[in-house]
Amino acid sequence: MDIQLTLNGERLTWAVGPRERLLDVLRREGCFSVKHGCETGECGACAVLLDGQLAATCTLLAAQADGHALETVEALSRPGQPLHVIQQAYVDTGAIQCGYCTPAMVMATLALLRRNPDPSEAEARDALSGVLCRCTGYVKPVLAALRAARAMRGEALPPIDFGQGHEAPPGLFGGRPGGGAPSQADEPATPRGDGASTLLARVIPDLLIRAEGRKSVGQSEPKKDALKLVKGTPSFTADMEQRGLLHGKLLTSPHAHARIRHIDTRAAEALPGVHAVITYRNVPRVFYASGGQSYPNPQPWDQLSFDTKVRYVGDRVAAVAAETPEIAQRALALIEVDYEVLPAVFDPEAAMQPGAPMVHDEPDAIGILDARRNLVCHIDALVGDMAEGFAAADHLFAREYRVHQVQQTPIEPHVVTTWWDGDERLNVLTATQVPFHVRRMLAPLVGLPARRIRVIKPRIGGGFGVKQEMLIEDVCAHLTIATGRPVKLEYTREEEFRSSRSRHPQIIRYRAGVKNDGTLTALDMRVIGNTGAYGTHGLTVQTCTGLRGLSTYNCPSRRFDCDVVYTNLPAPGAYRGYGAPQAHFATESLMDEIAAELGLDNLELRRRNWVKIGDALPMGGQLGEGAGAIPTVLSSGLEQCVAQGMAAIGWHRKFDPAWRAAPGQPHKRRGLGVAICMHGTAIPGLDMGAASVKLNDDGSFNLLVGATDLGTGSDTVLSQIAAEVLGVPSEDVLIYSSDTDLTPFDTGAYASSTTYISGTAVKKACEEVRGQIFKVAAEILKLDSTEGLRLGGRQVWAPDGQSVSLERVALHATHVHNQHQIMASASYVSPECPPPFAAQFVEVEVDTETGVIEVKKIVMAVDCGVAVNPATASGQVEGGMLQALGYGLCEEMAYDDEGRLLTTRFGDYRIFAAHEMPEVQVILVETEEPSGPFGAKAVAEIPLDGAAAALANALYDATGVRVRQIPLTPERVWQALRAAEARRSPVEESEAA
Amino acid sequence: MLPKLTRYTRPESLEEALKLLREPGSAPLAGGTQFLAAANPDIEQVVDLQALDWRRIEVAPGWLRLGSLATLAELAQAEALSGPAGGLLRQAARRAGPNTFRNAATLGGLVGARLPVSELLAALLALGAELELAGEAPETVALDAYLDEPRGLIAAVRLPWPQAGAGGAHAIGRTPADTPIVHVTAWAGADGTRLAAGGVGARVARLARAEQALAQGVEAAVSAAAALEPPGDFRGSAEYRRAMLGVLLRRVLRDCGVKD
Numbered sequence A: 001m002d003i004q005l006t007l008n009g010e011r012l013t014w015a016v017g018p019r020e021r022l023l024d025v026l027r028r029e030g031c032f033s034v035k036h037g038c039e040t041g042e043c044g045a046c047a048v049l050l051d052g053q054l055a056a057t058c059t060l061l062a063a064q065a066d067g068h069a070l071e072t073v074e075a076l077s078r079p080g081q082p083l084h085v086i087q088q089a090y091v092d093t094g095a096i097q098c099g100y101c102t103p104a105m106v107m108a109t110l111a112l113l114r115r116n117p118d119p120s121e122a123e124a125r126d127a128l129s130g131v132l133c134r135c136t137g138y139v140k141p142v143l144a145a146l147r148a149a150r151a152m153r154g155e156a157l158p159p160i161d162f163g164q165g166h167e168a169p170p171g172l173f174g175g176r177p178g179g180g181a182p183s184q185a186d187e188p189a190t191p192r193g194d195g196a197s198t199l200l201a202r203v204i205p206d207l208l209i210r211a212e213g214r215k216s217v218g219q220s221e222p223k224k225d226a227l228k229l230v231k232g233t234p235s236f237t238a239d240m241e242q243r244g245l246l247h248g249k250l251l252t253s254p255h256a257h258a259r260i261r262h263i264d265t266r267a268a269e270a271l272p273g274v275h276a277v278i279t280y281r282n283v284p285r286v287f288y289a290s291g292g293q294s295y296p297n298p299q300p301w302d303q304l305s306f307d308t309k310v311r312y313v314g315d316r317v318a319a320v321a322a323e324t325p326e327i328a329q330r331a332l333a334l335i336e337v338d339y340e341v342l343p344a345v346f347d348p349e350a351a352m353q354p355g356a357p358m359v360h361d362e363p364d365a366i367g368i369l370d371a372r373r374n375l376v377c378h379i380d381a382l383v384g385d386m387a388e389g390f391a392a393a394d395h396l397f398a399r400e401y402r403v404h405q406v407q408q409t410p411i412e413p414h415v416v417t418t419w420w421d422g423d424e425r426l427n428v429l430t431a432t433q434v435p436f437h438v439r440r441m442l443a444p445l446v447g448l449p450a451r452r453i454r455v456i457k458p459r460i461g462g463g464f465g466v467k468q469e470m471l472i473e474d475v476c477a478h479l480t481i482a483t484g485r486p487v488k489l490e491y492t493r494e495e496e497f498r499s500s501r502s503r504h505p506q507i508i509r510y511r512a513g514v515k516n517d518g519t520l521t522a523l524d525m526r527v528i529g530n531t532g533a534y535g536t537h538g539l540t541v542q543t544c545t546g547l548r549g550l551s552t553y554n555c556p557s558r559r560f561d562c563d564v565v566y567t568n569l570p571a572p573g574a575y576r577g578y579g580a581p582q583a584h585f586a587t588e589s590l591m592d593e594i595a596a597e598l599g600l601d602n603l604e605l606r607r608r609n610w611v612k613i614g615d616a617l618p619m620g621g622q623l624g625e626g627a628g629a630i631p632t633v634l635s636s637g638l639e640q641c642v643a644q645g646m647a648a649i650g651w652h653r654k655f656d657p658a659w660r661a662a663p664g665q666p667h668k669r670r671g672l673g674v675a676i677c678m679h680g681t682a683i684p685g686l687d688m689g690a691a692s693v694k695l696n697d698d699g700s701f702n703l704l705v706g707a708t709d710l711g712t713g714s715d716t717v718l719s720q721i722a723a724e725v726l727g728v729p730s731e732d733v734l735i736y737s738s739d740t741d742l743t744p745f746d747t748g749a750y751a752s753s754t755t756y757i758s759g760t761a762v763k764k765a766c767e768e769v770r771g772q773i774f775k776v777a778a779e780i781l782k783l784d785s786t787e788g789l790r791l792g793g794r795q796v797w798a799p800d801g802q803s804v805s806l807e808r809v810a811l812h813a814t815h816v817h818n819q820h821q822i823m824a825s826a827s828y829v830s831p832e833c834p835p836p837f838a839a840q841f842v843e844v845e846v847d848t849e850t851g852v853i854e855v856k857k858i859v860m861a862v863d864c865g866v867a868v869n870p871a872t873a874s875g876q877v878e879g880g881m882l883q884a885l886g887y888g889l890c891e892e893m894a895y896d897d898e899g900r901l902l903t904t905r906f907g908d909y910r911i912f913a914a915h916e917m918p919e920v921q922v923i924l925v926e927t928e929e930p931s932g933p934f935g936a937k938a939v940a941e942i943p944l945d946g947a948a949a950a951l952a953n954a955l956y957d958a959t960g961v962r963v964r965q966i967p968l969t970p971e972r973v974w975q976a977l978r979a980a981e982a983r984r985s986p987v988e989e990s991e992a993a
Numbered sequence B: 001m002l003p004k005l006t007r008y009t010r011p012e013s014l015e016e017a018l019k020l021l022r023e024p025g026s027a028p029l030a031g032g033t034q035f036l037a038a039a040n041p042d043i044e045q046v047v048d049l050q051a052l053d054w055r056r057i058e059v060a061p062g063w064l065r066l067g068s069l070a071t072l073a074e075l076a077q078a079e080a081l082s083g084p085a086g087g088l089l090r091q092a093a094r095r096a097g098p099n100t101f102r103n104a105a106t107l108g109g110l111v112g113a114r115l116p117v118s119e120l121l122a123a124l125l126a127l128g129a130e131l132e133l134a135g136e137a138p139e140t141v142a143l144d145a146y147l148d149e150p151r152g153l154i155a156a157v158r159l160p161w162p163q164a165g166a167g168g169a170h171a172i173g174r175t176p177a178d179t180p181i182v183h184v185t186a187w188a189g190a191d192g193t194r195l196a197a198g199g200v201g202a203r204v205a206r207l208a209r210a211e212q213a214l215a216q217g218v219e220a221a222v223s224a225a226a227a228l229e230p231p232g233d234f235r236g237s238a239e240y241r242r243a244m245l246g247v248l249l250r251r252v253l254r255d256c257g258v259k260d
């Protein structure tokens, strides 16, 4: 049927099918700003203005739009035109991270400001409530909306204060001192969680003498890729079109554990429009581990592209390539699979028992420790003597903590396109954090030499670790090889929930020996890690749990002992934090439990034990992936972090009984909680980054990096580092990342390594280029030596005050004399792994009748070394805390008894939306890390570490009840409160019984 | 996906709509927020109601009439809804989902979707809503009867208006704006107190036994409600839901000024 509509002011007639969704039609017609993030109207990535109102297009039939007017972000500024003030505000405030949600956010803001030119913060939050963002924590998008409002009202815009140590001006941020209650007068639907957020504060402790005269490093420069992201220009994998494209689709297992007796694909193959059906029968049997990790990939290698057995609900069975997604879907239904259903096991302790179902009984898998007991591997490490340590203690503690499975949920699902290029090389365009690992790992699976594969990473709509996997690239590649055609494979949200990766659930058993004064004498940590159906990342995540659990505090005797176990759950993998959030929940809960029992101040106990500058981190020698050297702490702002965090949260209120009871609400209790976090920066001796820099003949530079910007802003930060060394504004640095044909190698975006490792590589390459520039400049300036030359303002300056422009240097070198290309490359591997530190604080109000925890405020003070870009650094912390809150409170992959995932859509799997976030405050405590580029260390993962424990500690502070299992859902808290009540009044209880 | 869907129609008149809806495999389509995600595989024809003049919100003597195509956003902003009863409705509409959803979802679709939780449905039940069904012979049915046994095309939702009284609504969720685990709404009006709850049964429903027991006091109502057998799921067990029903009942009754 034909529909007529107005799109961005233009009257159009489109032919659409009766089943087609508006989202698909808009994208087909070239409106690529409209993004796919789900199929249920719950993420908002596809939202446009329909007759001026924000509406999701994935739950509208295209036909419903007949006769209506649509507006998308494409209308706000055409290519080459200046940005709309709303777009400009998003760029200026640093509100864009991966940018996948940005077009919808911008349109939501436009709809708001058209009807309400002077919105309150609560109204801005409501306007953005339909657009989920996994990156920003909404702090800066809300700021952008309010700033855009000012601009549209024609008011002068104040400069954005990215932290000179004071707060944002009142008004701009709602400015409610102390975070009091909002006025109730007809506020929009921000019923229960409406908080103002204070803009970034930066603290530069006096121990740091800031290097004078830095121009680029330390500035909150706008993101390099902001323009295309805010305009919605096609930049993501799914936006790239290919002639003759086929659509791939995966058939997955309905059973948690089954053998495939027989599979009949004839009917599917016969369906018109189907070009290939692949199963274990026509794909080579090559074992691999899907985790994108350095060579040689850690074992076990227990995965196959397709196997004769399925090991979780959602495991691969077959794949189809067809002319349309719909035909592919119909073909799946025609594949007949004869399953022999096997008993399944979901509990890791049961899985280790004799007689438990064997998840991996295939004889040819490689590197499984004890498949009969479902044991993937065993990890242990020991420092000192445990018996001695416990003997020296005055008190012994034994506690068990349990952490659950959560998902990364980037708004862009996994998506990949593969095709043969003219040279008959397999091109793989993919949303990956690890393009180089993907090429190396893919080659044996598809039987091509790696040189015949090219992996290209375009913009990525967030990853958070789930894209540190070669998750579906092999399937897509097999389909292209089978059909000779370009194939796109894109997960639906349900597939993303069912058949991707997640965070490892664990059982953590701590035994601690402590002296009367709180000094730790022994820490014994036993972990059972549930790695689900496959061992990917199983060894290394659990190793990191031990490392992080046993490094924050000095202690003479420490032991880590861990079993990593198979079950019939979807395999977890890498998730931002990588074993550390699990460890921190246990360790930081334990510290509070010890303090409470010994009657010590919980911060004083920690301070007594935490590592200080110069302290060794002995577990690092045993539980590192890299070389075995023992790292030491070279920089730490932890003391400052705690002091700043205490002030920001109002820690003194903890000791004020009047504050702790909510007036007029006897069932409400208030409390404050803290957790100390320490993370790593990169894997020492293993993570490697490289960069190449080339001077162009106009004085600009091409910077090619293998580092994988997945929305974090690493392209921006690396450009700033280059600009600083090269003495140019960072707009002169044209950065490109990452493509296995064009850019140097990089291990990829994980392990908090990019700024530190790739940043150092960039710095080294630029220093090398600087030397080459000096030589040419000396020639032009007729100097005898390059001594004393320096770069600045696009010029080379001689000590005598003469200067020559970079453009002239470049022209000279390429055209005039002794012609050569000024160019260098460098790589970097670090022997160090400098820990960033942080103090996490939360304020809660607990409803003791319902168990509901209302988070009022969340504060993190982070020592990330020198913040190369404070806006992106704080953005990392804000967004990380949103995920960490979810981990502690509400996010959970829930299963039925048969191992079927129940939480397969947003809404059921709850992530915080803009209108329910508590007040968020980030403080950057900047120290100078001697080993880092310009003093930087990592910031990406530490925001995930502390919130869950801080919440549990705040719950205890408020109610006296300790909960050792997350998430702290209303029911779990209520059950704990009830159990405590029963213990307090055993008599009544027995009477009642 | 709706694999069998082959016809999209947008009737201009009620007669045409009714005729189309009589064809096998047909279903009415309003905002589509539930329709597309639910993806009923048997549907062959959608009858998009948008061209019908069913969007108005109007106050007539003794009645408030909410056109079934009025969106939840329109309801949340409707000036006609004044006083405590209006406040209860508007607040419930405002709290329904994020704004993308409120802008699209309609009142008719809300009723048609018959969800197990919906604070807005509970508010409508507590205020004694009826539905105007369009058909050869238009008729009026009570909202709770329709939720038990859906039939026919909803033209409007009607409420006795104005209503003097006091109301209260409470909900529990994992996060402030999460789909509630349990929610309860009460309206204490001239003709007695009505209670409605979600998350404690297959559908949002009146708490008839608790309403009757209220004559013996709040605690009697709470005990009567405890006889319900809520379903349990990952959001909350049956035990938790039953206990919370009691807690929230006390709270809403306190809000309405109902004393023991």
Ligand SMILES: Cc1cc2nc3c(=O)[nH]c(=O)nc-3n(C[C@H](O)[C@H](O)[C@H](O)COP(=O)(O)OP(=O)(O)OC[C@H]3O[C@@H](n4cnc5c(N)ncnc54)[C@H](O)[C@@H]3O)c2cc1C
Residues within 6 Å of the ligand: A040, A041, A042, B027, B028, B029, B030, B031, B032, B033, B034, B035, B036, B049, B068, B095, B096, B097, B098, B101, B104, B105, B106, B107, B108, B109, B110, B111, B112, B113, B115, B117, B118, B119, B120, B121, B152, B153, B154, B155, B179
């Ligand atoms: C993101 C999101 C958040 C949500 N949050 C909430 C929430 O907080 N509270 C809440 O209550 N609900 C919520 N819902 C569910 C919501 O109630 C329904 O999706 C919505 O009300 C349906 O309205 P609609 O106009 O889109 O109906 P449609 O999706 O078009 O239709 C829904 C059903 O009703 C039928 N129908 C439609 N109109 C009529 C009519 N006039 N007569 C008879 N039958 C009809 C349709 O055939 C269909 O079966 C949410 C849904 C989403 C996607």
Ligand code: FES
Residues within 6 Å of the ligand: A035, A036, A037, A038, A039, A040, A041, A042, A043, A044, A045, A046, A047, A056, A057, A058, A059
């Ligand atoms: S809301 Fe439409 S893609 Fe998620």
Ligand code: FES
Residues within 6 Å of the ligand: A095, A096, A097, A098, A099, A100, A101, A102, A132, A133, A134, A135, A136, A411, A461, A462, A711
């Ligand atoms: S910036 Fe919002 S989802 Fe990434």
